[in-house]
Amino acid sequence: MLDSKLTNLRATLHSFGSSLIAYSGGVDSVFLAFVANEVLPGRSVAVIADSPSLPRRELSEAQDIAIRFNFPVRVVKTSEFSNPAYTANDSNRCYFCKHELFEELGPLARELGLSVIAYGENASDIGDFRPGAKAAGEFHIRAPLKEVGLTKTEIRSLSARFGLPTADKPQMACLSSRVPQGEVVTEQKLRMIEAGENLLRDLGFFDVRVRHHELNGTGISPPATTPPHLNNLAVSPSPPALARIEVGVAELPRLLDSAGAARIVEALKRIGYAHVTLDLQGYRRGGANDPAPKPHA
Incomplete structure (x- = not known):
């Protein structure tokens, strides 16, 4: 067949x-x-x-x-x-x-x-x-x-x-897919997302998404400057945002390692994120647009 x-x-x-x-x-x-x-x-x-x-x-x-x-x-x-x-x-x-x-x-x-x-x-x-x-x-x-x-x-x-290196490549989508529907896509947001995902891939994580969520009305300010080692990523201050990390379910234990997690949080805050969270459901397609849970009576 x-x-x-x-x-x-x-x-x-x-x-x-x-x-x-x-x-x-x-x-x-x-x-x-x-x-x-x-x-x-x-x-x-x-x-x-x-x-x-x-x-x-x-x-x-x-x-x-x-x-x-x-x-x-x-x-x-x-x-x-x-x-x-x-x-x-x-x-x-x-x-x-x-x-x-x-x-x-x-x-x-x-x-x-x-x-x-x-x-x-x-x-x-x-x-x-x-x-x-x-x-x-x-x-x-x-x-x-x-x-x-x-x-x-x-x-x-x-x-x-045929020996193509993409045979086991994770499914990819454009960086704009990391921004929830209804939140405006900007080049600045995408540079932050890209910097965060590069960080995680460089640490050996395979299925990776950094979901970018605006924090409207929080009063939280991002870092005033970009650290020198991130300048080549064209990341600069932006409105406050939360990074929601998704990795493959099998990769969650390694990311939850306290020392490693602390380093990741520090790096993402240097990129410009005010808050950094880990999605315990792991990576899934369309995760930026998960429906809000229904309130219980």
């Missing part, structure tokens, strides 16, 4: 004649770009959308993978942060992001003479709330992984078969 889906994927990509792959460095887009380059050598280009919501670490890793596996990659700057509908951060934020992306990719595909634009939506995404898929439909963007029925688990399995 899996080999049959792979055969169908190759046939689908071959039928494109040429392709531009929307590429992020995640599990799905790396696999899609790799197979597209295999099927359409010299006629497929992977394109990364660079904006404040893309961590610098992710950008670098995505470029490194393209070099290692010898598929062409280009970087385009996108401007979703100039759109108030995006920064308002409602439930359609992803729609405005993808709309901006595909608006950029269309002219580029024509310039490069590439006939089909494709992205990495897969069969596991069917039934999810996917506003980005609406934008894809409006621009006639193909989703070949979904079209041939490949699930996330199957894509990981095939990625391992």
